Amino acid sequence: MKPIKEYIPVVGKQVIDELYLVADKVKNIKVQNINSTHSGGGVAEILSRMIPLMKDLGISVSWDSLEAGDKFFTITKKIHNALHGLEVSLTSKEYDYFLEINEKNQKKLSTDSDIVYVHDPQPIALIDKDKGQGKKWLWRCHVDFSKPQQDVWNFLKKFIQNYDASVFSAPAFARKLNCRQVLVSPSIDPLSDKNKRLDQREIDSVLEKYGIDKDKPIITQVSRFDYLKDPLGVIKSYRLVKKYIDCQLVLAGGGATDDPNTIEVLKEAENSAALDKDIFILHLPAQSHLEINALQRASTVILQKSLREGFGLTVCEALWKEKPVIASAVGGIPLQIAHKYSGILTYTTEGTAYWIKQLIQEPEYAKRLGAHGRRHVANNFLITRQIQDYLLLFLSLYNQSDIVDLG
Secondary structure: OOOOOHHHHHOOOOHHHHHHHHHHHOOOOEEEEOOOOOOOOOHHHHHHHHHHHHHHOEEEEEEEEOOOOOHHHHHHHHHHHHHHHOOOOOOOOHHHHHHHHHHHOOOOOOOOOOEEEEEEOOOOHHOOOOOOOOEEEEOOOOOOOOOOOOOHHHHHHHHHOOOEEEEEEOOOOOOOOOOEEEEEEOOOOOOOOOOOOOOOEEEHHHHHHHOOOOOOOEEEEOOOOOOHOOOOHHHHHHHHHOOOOOOOOEEEEEEOOOOOHHHHHHHHHHHOOOOOEEEEEEEEEOOOOOHHHHHHHHHEEEOOOOHHHHHHHHHHHHHHHOOHHHHOOOOOHHHHHOOOOOOEEEEEEEHHHHHHHHHHHHHHHHHOOOOHHHHHEEEHEHHHHHHHHHHHHHHHHOOOHOOOOOO
8 A cells, every 4th residue: 555645746745734734633533444344345445545544644543344144235235225215125124133233243343442433324233332432423324315215214314313423425415314414525546556557558468358359449337236337228328339339348347245136237247248249247356456447448438327326436437547437417426527528427228328429439529528537536536635524524523513514
């Protein structure tokens, strides 16, 4: 992991100096992060990059995850889908098991920190432990919370309102709550293997490895194999384009240990693509960051055709690489894309196909979109900004009037 000072050429010395200034005021505060898993998914990826940098700034910060099995994660996947507005059915036994696993983890986790920062619904019930003993509790929601299923929301709300503050990725996710709410958008690490510059030989070697033709337009979506990422819809859009333009489609990604549906969705995508030699379904290991970087940099157009989305950091990753991005206008994606300026927002399979054709046929326009997109990410969505937001949030917990109320 690179030290924080190596980010100076990217963000400027003033930004790093300000981080040290704020960090000095937080250095005596112990912060503990808790999420569902250390492996796979956007939350684990963000924490794996952010925590070493915060330590380099002198912050006492740690990271723990839940001990749980497939039964628990099948239930939390239902909760995840319900928060995204899908109709799911959860039994009283499933709710009881959810609470049972949280209670078991309460007993195992040591929380000798000043601030406990809980991420997403899976560990939300940990708030019962040590509440009222001087600790500050934060709950961070990384999912699309704009239209949650009401009964699931009511269940979670009981816990959320015991937190000192809740943190959301986009204004549309703010809810009516008794606790304070703050807005902190996620970010990318520009120096990580997934986002750093690559030379052409590295890019070409990845294309050669998977048999992808670098001389034919490449349409790519990088995401977990999840129904909400709509891989089958991506294939349909590609086929509409394929009638007019000889192109290739790459669906690249993996799963997370807390997502039990990965293999099912992957098989459906593979079956849909089975007879087309120009569709590449790549189920990649969790640490395939250099390969993902190369695939994005080799792409002509990058998609994020999500049906629901918490934020969609793959959009930022692609924009940072100056690639034209076509993405669904859901969740936090409109914060990243100004339509027809820094990318394209779409609502349908047909609309996605239309814009793929336009951008392949108008490379200069596509290039302008990519340039504007990189500038937007540089100004708003780099990891140094998110670290500063978090440090200021930690300080504000000891002065409640400084927390911005979105309720």
